[in-house]
Amino acid sequence: MVDDFFKYRYAWEKFHSAVLSLAGEGSIQERLENAYVFSIIHLRRDNDIPEELHDDFEEIVALMTASNAAEGRVNAAVNAMDELERSSVVGKIIGLYDSLCRYMPKH
Template sequence: MVDDFFKYRYGWEKFHGAVHSLSGEGTILERLENAYVFHIIHLRKENDIPIELHEQFDEVVSLMTNADAPEGRVNAAVRAMDQMTRSRVIENIISLYDSLCRYMPKH
């Protein structure tokens, strides 16, 4: 389990930051966009995410990048989401963070 922690530490750090972004200041749209752009976008699932979480990670990436617009792909995707989709993405981000926490060694 300790080896998994070191293997997935970067993923854990980025999701930790994403959860902090979600709970920070700004509108929900700004917080969700910041969580993705400043943290999650940097992850590569093959290196940073356990295989059993790939499907959930792919859903987040897909929903956060499913639009093209001059202001930016993520910005457009977030603004196009209905409340239910935004909630699903936020729940997935928190769930992925929770799952990655389980790879932390016990202190």
């Protein structure tokens, strides 16, 4: 379990930061975009995410980059979502964070 802590610590930190962004101020669009751009986008599936969570991570990435816009791809993807879709992505981010927490040692 300690090995998992060191291996997945960076992902845990980035998802923790993303959750804090989601709980911050601003519109849901701004918070969701900030959570992805300032935290999640820096993660690499094969290096940072436990194999059991690869599909969940890839789903978030796909949803957040669904736009074909060259500039502002994440912004365009978030703006194209309706309120229910945005809430769903927020839930997926929080769920993945929760799953990553299970890889952290108990204190």
